[in-house]
Amino acid sequence: MHIEPEHIDAEAEGGPVPSRAPTVDARIYPRGGLDVLSRDEVARLRDASAGGMHDLLRRCALAVLTSGSASDDPRAAQELYPDFDIQVLQQDRGVRIDLKAAPAMAFVDGEIIRGVAELLFAVVRDLAFTAIELDPEYSAELDSSAGTTDAVFRLLRNARILQPADPNLVVCWGGHSIGREEYLYTKQVGYELGLRGLDICTGCGPGAMKGPMKGATIAHAKQRRRRMRYIGITEPGIIAAESPNPIVNHLVIMPDIEKRLEAFVRMAHGIIVFPGGVGTAEEILYLLGILLREENADLKFPLIFSGPASAAAYFEQIDKFIRLTLGDAAAERYRIVVGDSVEVARIMHAGVADVRRQRIAQQDSFFFNWALAIPHEFQQPFIPTHETMAALDLHHGRKPHELAADLRRAFSGIVGGNVKEPTMRLVEANGPFEIHGDADMMRALDALLRAFVAQGRMKIAGEYRPCYRVVA
Structure with a gap:
C-alpha cells in the first residue's frame, strides 16, 4: 500500500470550522486483495447515473473513512464532508484510488491508517463484485433458495473470509446504542471467548459489535495467536449509520439485509445475542424462524442470550415476547445466561465442539453451513x-x-x-x-x-x- 498526500484543507488548518471538518486529498495504490479490476467494474463504480454505483461507493467509502464515529445518523458524515469524492481507476500496474476532501481523521502524518485503508479496499472490492453478481444477466439465480445461497457463498468467497479451518467463529449480535455496563460485559465475554481460541464476527459497528472484538484482542494476544479474525458483515443501508469499528480486520458488504443475515448464520459456529434494539430483535426472529423449521430440528447451533445481571429484565421481556408469538418450542432453541461471562464462553466452546463433530459426521464443510435449510421467503x-x-x-x-x-x-x-x-x-x-x-x-x-x-x-x-x- 502506498499513499501520496496531496493537500490538507487550508481552511481546516486554522481551527474548527462550523459544519465542516478537516480534510485531505490523497492518492492510494492498494496492495493485496484488490490488485486489479476489470474495465466494466471500474466503469460501474465511476457511473454517477441513476443506475450507477458511484453514489453508493461514495457513501460506503465515507463511512469507513470515519471509522469509529459515535454518530448513528447516516446524514451526519455527508454534512461534515460535503465535498468528499472517490474515484477508482484501473492502470496498467493495478488499481489507483483518488480521494478528494477525505476525512483527515483517517490519516496520521499524511499517511492513511493501514486498517482504514484495508476497509476502504474492501468497500471497492465488494461493490465491484456485487455489481456483476447482481447484474440482470445473473439475477435469475436469485429466484430460488439454492441460487441465493450460492450468491451469498460467492460474495463471501470473493471477500476471502471462507477458511477451511477448525470451527471457531462466534457471531455476536447486539445493539449499537448500549450503556457502559452492557458494553463492558460484551468486552468481558469477548475476552473469555478469545482465551478459548474463538474468533469474533459482528455487524462491525459500535457498542455490542465492538466490545467482543476488543475483549478478544487482549485474550488472543495473551494466547499468542497470530491469525485472528474480527469479521464485520454489513450492508449499504446500514454502514453509513454504523461505521465499522477500528478493530474489524475483515469487512464484507453484502448487497442487502437478507443476504447479510444469511451470511451470518451460514458462517457462524455459534451465536451470542447481547442486549440491543430493533435490529437485534430482527436478527433473533430471523434465526429462530429458520431453526424452527423441521429440516433444521436436529442441527447443532449453539445460541445464547447474555448480558450483565442488570439485563435480566430485558431478556425476560424478549423471552416473553418470543413465547407469546412463536411458542415455547422457539425458547428451547436458546439459553439465557446473565452476569456470567465465563459460563457463556464455556457453553459456547462446548457447543462449537458439538458443531465440529456433527459437521464431520455429515461431511459438511467447516466454513459454510450448507446443511442449514433457509426458505426462499427469508431470502427475498x-x-x-x-x-x-x-x-x-x-x-x-x-x-x-x-x-x-x-x-x-x-x-x-x-x-x-x-x-x-x-x-x-x-x-x-x-x-x-x-x-x-x-x-x-x-x-x-x-x-x-x-x-x-x-x-x-x-x-x-x-x-x-x-x-x-x-x-x-
Missing part, C-alpha cells in the same frame, strides 16, 4: 413502505416460522426508519409506518418497543422520534 429482500408494513400478517394461527418471517420484516422496517436514509425520508414525507395485528401480539410488540425507547436502544444520541405506530 423486504423493502419497507407504508403499504408493505401495513400488509404484514401478524396474527396467531400461522406456522411459527412464517410468523417469524413477518415479525422480522416489521423490525426491519423500523430499523430502516431509524437509520437508513431512503426509509427515513419516506417516513418524514408520509408519517410513521402503521403495524397491524392481533391485539395481544400488538400490545406485547408495543411494550417491547417502548422499552427499547425508554432504555435508549433506538438511537445513540438525540431525541428519538418513532417511525412507527402499533395498531391493534
